[in-house]
Amino acid sequence: MMTGLILHASAIGLLLTGIYAIAARRHLMRNILGLAVLESGANLLLVAIGYRQGGHAPILVAGQTPGPMVDPIPQALVLTAIVIGFGVLALALALVVRVKENYGTLDNREVAERLRAESREARS
């Protein structure tokens, strides 16, 4: 019971830390780190939801009668989510490299302001 409380609280702690880093911090790199923390929180929450008191890992071992096992579905979902997260992270970093090259800054708000200024300029 206590364990569950701690795990749920840590998952939510990770989620909130991530949201803070994305919403309140201005540096793009910080936003991306926050995204990674946020994803960790979601993953932990999912795995914790699938846990079962006294359950075994969902792998059959030859010659043993299987005991009660934890729910395998959240684990499969989290595996998928981890890989998705890495793909998004890699694309984000590639874009960061180009933004830095082109704007010389990685300050999210400054980039947004210059973007807005550029879209106002007449283009033909």
Next chain:
Amino acid sequence: MILLVTLIAIVMLAAAILTVTLRNWLAATAALSVVSLALSVLFALLRAPDVALAEAAVGAGLSGVLLALTLRRVGLWTNNDGKPGDSQ
């Protein structure tokens, strides 16, 4: 189990807060890897060995390397004093 979980959770949350606050980018990235490693231990404790393995390999390993390489490429590798124009 409860002691172990508590200990790891504290380490993980502390590392997460460091990730979003540390001014040294390399240290912040390292802190993120610590989050992933702690998470991977928690996954193992929650009877999810597959997930633990993936989190360790992808979250702590590859993501960390990729982040570090990007920091080097955008010139934040050693920037730990935070120029005024480049707010963190």
Next chain:
Amino acid sequence: MTPALPAIIYPVALPLMGAFLLPIAARSLPELAGALGRVVVLVSMAVSAMLASSVWSSGPAVSAMGGFAAPLGIVFYADRLAMLFVLALHAGVFLFWPRGRGENAGAFTLMLTLLGGGSGLALSGDLFNIFVFYEIAAVASYGLAASGGGRAGYAAAIRFLILGSLGSTLALVGIALVYGATGTLNLADLARLAPRMLNNPLGLSAFLLLLIGFGVKAELTPVNTWAPEVYGAAPARVAALLAGVVSKLAIVVILRFLVLAFPMPAARAALLVTGILGVIAGELAAWRAPNLNQAFSYSSIAQLGMVAMAFSISGPAGIAAGVALALHHAVVKPAFFMLADRWRAPLESLKGAAKDSPLAAGLFVLLSLSIIGIPPLPGFWAKFLFLKAAMASSWSLVWFAAAVMLAATVVEAAWLLRAISAFYASAPQSAPRPPRPGMEHLGPALALGALLLAAMIFTAPLGASINALADEAGGAQAIAARVLDKGE
């Protein structure tokens, strides 16, 4: 019992196969890469059309992936609603295929994955699987936003990516909550369990989290700040595709969630409120926008808000109105984006544009009349359906929404007329001539204009078809029975 139709995987499988092969082909035959991609889209479109006609004639079809029956495995559920938007996506991808050859192979690949992911989004009947397909479409959109090569594209793309990933991760938390409460991810299964297990604060929070997540692509307030930036920075074709079709897919998915998994008034109210906010914020921002491209970006937010308002009305009438609004917008807005691509200058410098490019200006007038809702044009019927559904509802908030829509129509008409009067004004002698939309812009826009006129002629059968579609999509328990109760 529902026929099993394994072939409904093709609209997903064919584009993805094409996407995997395209980079290889582009390395050895760079000049053929674009054509190859278009062929893949056409083949997939032909197959989808065949599937759609089978769905239209013999009812919805189901395919359980891997042969694992419904709640255990992932099911694809193809009804008229899903097939309609699959076809619309194919048409959009074909029409707005990026220009260029081998050097643009990256964009071609992304278009194909967007097509595969979007089709899966419309067809999938599994919560997490929908999330995966949504991420495919999202990642492809981030890439396409940057595909113009300009620096603004990179900046818009990274900001889009951060907002989008924040949303998706929150949606994942919502999925986790749903799974924790019910133990299933299958939407049909949820349709049976929801009245008992999700009709509580937990269910509402899960819906709100999903709404934030999927609302990013559906341009719902408050997670639509990316739209003007991306539509301003991305190539016009990408803006047309994202605003025209991809956003509609996202809102159709939200409709599916609402109908199947969250049949509670509070969830409807949440969608209605975001819709109202979107309409107000979008039209006001469009009125003040610095140029046409930005105005259309904001008005696209308003139009999707209208669709959200319509979908929040319970019963088939609301669904029919929403689908009509969505289809109309999917035809009109991409055409607007194509026309406005060259007309990004402030309105004063566009004076006399009608003289230089009469065809484009005329088309602009036609599209404007339809989006304002002048009677014989399809836009009128879409808005009329919405008003009818709203008046039939006993929910006073919907009446307010209807009033908001009428007010928004006035604002929209005002700024559109401002643009039109600039086009037809006589230019001062000294002024440089305004730029003209080229054939690469006019072509797709004319095709869409023709489609709009065709829809005007076939209003009656189209309306009957949409009504049948809405009846089918609104019956949650009937859908559950089709997916789950197989006469094995």
Next chain:
Amino acid sequence: MRRHYPQHRVIRPMGHQGNHGRLAASALFLAGLGLLLFNLVASIPFGHAPLHVGRAILERASGETGADNIVTAILLGYRGLDTLGEVTILFTAAAAAGMVLASAGRGQAQGEDAGFIFRTAAWMLFPFLLVVGAYIIIHGHLTPGGGFQGGAILAAAFFTPLLASPASPFNHRVATLVEGFAGLAFIVIGLLGMLGGGQFLTQLFGKGAPGALFSAGSLPVLYLAIGLKVGSELAGLMASVFGGKEKA
């Protein structure tokens, strides 16, 4: 050429003087959100997994798929389409990152060599990582691990030498070929399942003896395709962000 941006016209909701107010407001907001979320999550009891669909899968997975690792049975069997979607996301991200970085200025900052010892170690690590990665992939249906984890290690195997001596070329052409055909193989195996009246991703071949290496029908083949695809994609992604030189 310097551009001037209309700084004064930008509306900042709270300027520097309002920093503390914003901090307090966001702290309050986060605390409220946290409390709300916590209440919600607490209504999902810990240690009692819902096990509605999960129980059915736990009971039937081994018999229906032949895999001992039930997570693998889900990833490649029950939810095989998710896995296809996931490798597609990785593929899409790699394609987009490659496109974004296609003309980026390469090879300025990353020229320095890591030195002899690291270089030698990296090359010695290569066969070791290769074997470990391959082992994890082909035993994915029996033990923890599989295509993704093994693929990540394969990627590391190809990437470590690049890290040690950035001048060494990375063969993007081979990576493209491998990832393309591995993805194609996954879909083709899925479509082959439709031949005998089955549906997409219906398993091929016999299920074999439980616990044997050659068991679980087409699942190991799918995992091999995923391992190769993930490996080549990750390596390609890292190489393009890192700026490994293109080898013609």
